[in-house]
Amino acid sequence: MGALHVSAAGTAYPGYPVPAPTIATTAGGPMTSHTVDPFHPATPAGAYDDLLARVLPEAREQRTWQPADGPLPALFVSHGAPPTLDDPQWLDDLYTWGRSIPKPRGIVVVSAHWEDAPVAVTGSTAGTPLYYxxxxxxxxxxALRYPTPDAADLTRRITGTLSSGTPVHQFTDRGLDHGAFIPLMAMYPAADVPVVQLSMPSLDPQALLALGERLRGLREEGILVIGSGFMTHSFAAMRNPALAGHTEAFDAWAADALARGDLDALTDYRAKAPGAQVSHPTADHFVPLLLTAGAATNPATATTAINRIWYGNSIRSLQIS
Structure with missing residues (x-):
């Protein structure tokens, strides 16, 4: 996000409001010159450059998934935007998470930033330009690049999975948007895994849950299914720290609902979750969690991979078997 985001479907989303000029705090890790002000860093994407310099050789050598490993988990990632690339702890957390599971044979990701019906997929040619x-x-x-390999075979597998009774439109020139490429740049910095992004057919939680269910079998083939959103997505809380109680209550409620495997509550979050109106004034950043839950075998197995508050919002990210 930035000053303005316009999706392929033409929906405008307001960008990050710049908070008051205070020193940012990062729980659990020291501040660096890259993160004193993530909205005006001294070296744009400097923390990302540092990550690459440190981990790229070992990232290239990460062991690839084999059938004996069993199904990969489904992930929900709070993805951030360009400021993520200036937060060394966030980047380290994402990289460590990616290293904790075998390198997938392919990745299919649904991002908060692309709603298009019927379901559509991104271009599959190697090095398709990113969608900034x-x-x-x-x-x-x-000028950032994330030149992933050719994904034609992965695209055919995904469209074959979804095409029964549902048309799937394939774009040739639409690349990954920031809800996909920002977290993946840290999780798989070698850019050596084929990636396909799917659009959200709607913002209806049940529709995303059903889409995830249709993708569930791909996990058994070493394909990683990712819903990319934000556990709470409140510009109001970024501007006004007094609203943090709303986002904290919503975050705790969502984590508890998952722990109980209560998908009915999650799909009815507008009515049942405390702080829902503040935490998610629009549905786009929450419903990817339903995609992840649908792709999982047992939502109650959810474990938290990242758990921090960033400018009044929860960046809780989850792994579900």
């Missing part, structure tokens, strides 16, 4: 769906940031962020 944010504005108002330093030019460096628009």
């Amino acid at each position: 769906d944010f504005g108002g940031f330093h030019p460096r962020y628009y």
Whole structure:
């Protein structure tokens, strides 16, 4: 996100409001020159450069998934935007998470930033240009590359899975948007895994749950299914720290509902979750969690991989078997 984001479907999303000029705090890790102000870093994407310099050789050598490993988990990632690339702890957490499971044979990701019906998929050619769906940031962020391998075989597998009774539109020139490429740049920095992004057919929680269920079998083939959103997505809480109680209550409620495997509560979060109106004034960043839950075998197995508050919002990210 930035000053303005316009999705392929033409929906405008307001960008990150710049908080008051205070020193950012990062729980659990020291601050660096890259993270004193993640909205105006001294070195744009400098923390990401540091990560690459440190981990790229071992990332290339990560063991690839084998059938004996069993199904990969389904993931829900709170993805952030360009400021993620200036937060060394966030990047380290994402990289460590990616290392904790075998390197997937392919990745299918549904991002909060692409709603298009019927379901559509991104271009599959190696090195398809990224879709820089944010504005108002330093030019460096628009020069970033994440040149993933050819994904034609993965695209055919996904469209074959979904095409029974449902048309699937394939774009040739639409690349990954920031809800996909920002977290993957840290999780799989070698850019050596084929990636396909699917659009959300709607923002209806049941529709995302059903889409996830249809993708569930791909996990048994070493394909990682990711829902990319934000556990709470409140610009109001970013501007006004007094609202943090709403996002904290929502985050705790969602974690508890998952622990109980209560998908009915999660799909009816507008009525049942405390702080829902503040935490998610729009549905786009929450419903990818339903995609992840649908792709999982047992939602009650959810474990938290990342758990922090960032400018009043929860960046809780989850792994579900």
